[in-house]
Amino acid sequence: MSRSPKIIALLDANVLYPAPLRDYLLHLASLGVYEPVWTAAIQDEWLRNLVKARPDINRAALEATQRAMDKAFPGSNVTNYESLIEGLSLPDPNDRHVLAAAIKGQAQIIVTANLKDFPTNALIPHSIRAEHPDVFISGCIDRDKQKALKA
Numbered sequence: 001m002s003r004s005p006k007i008i009a010l011l012d013a014n015v016l017y018p019a020p021l022r023d024y025l026l027h028l029a030s031l032g033v034y035e036p037v038w039t040a041a042i043q044d045e046w047l048r049n050l051v052k053a054r055p056d057i058n059r060a061a062l063e064a065t066q067r068a069m070d071k072a073f074p075g076s077n078v079t080n081y082e083s084l085i086e087g088l089s090l091p092d093p094n095d096r097h098v099l100a101a102a103i104k105g106q107a108q109i110i111v112t113a114n115l116k117d118f119p120t121n122a123l124i125p126h127s128i129r130a131e132h133p134d135v136f137i138s139g140c141i142d143r144d145k146q147k148a149l150k151a
Contacts, residue, residue: 007034007143010078010102012112013045015133022046025111025133027151029073033140037105039078041097043069078105092117102128111136 016022016038029036043066051059070077081097081104088096095117102110103126110118110130118130131139141148 007109008037008105008107009034009109009111009136010037010098010105010107011042012098012110012114013042013049014113015111016042016046017050021133024137024151026069026072028137028140028148031144031147031151033144033147033151035076036073037076037078037101037107038069039081039097039101042101043077080104088122090117090122091119099123099126099128102126109136 011022011025015025026036028034047059047062047066050057050062078101081100084100084103085096088099090096090099095114098110098112099118099122101107108128110123110128111133112118112130113132115130115132120129123129137148
């Protein structure tokens with residue numbers, strides 16, 4: 001039986017922000033359904049936005065979550081991608097760091113709720129596609145239903 005190629009997916013801040021979605025995506029990854037990647041900037045963005053929206057949440061606990069994510073998925077934190085940012089073009093220039101990290105992290109997929117910010121024509125040259133988390137999770141279920149149900 002041949003193994004399917006390893007799926008590497010960059011998780012955008014907007015899919016890490018809601019705890020239930022973050023937890024399910026990370027559980028899928030912990031079972032080997034795909035390999036997650038992110039950056040310190042992406043981690044900072046979801047944490048900063050969550051603390052701003054929910055001041056009742058303990059920032060130290062969220063920072064512990066970030067550290068636990070990095071520890072649970074060694075090598076997931078993409079670095080040295082910044083030199084790619086300037087050469088990229090997206091509708092929102094503030095999202096170029098996400099594409100740059102996906103390129104550097106060799107991701108095939110950017111999992112994001114903001115599909116309009118990652119148009120197909122900007123991603124095709126890098127062999128990357130953007131997927132809504134619902135579509136990404138459906139794909140994970142199709143790849144390994146048993147592990148997806150366990151997650």
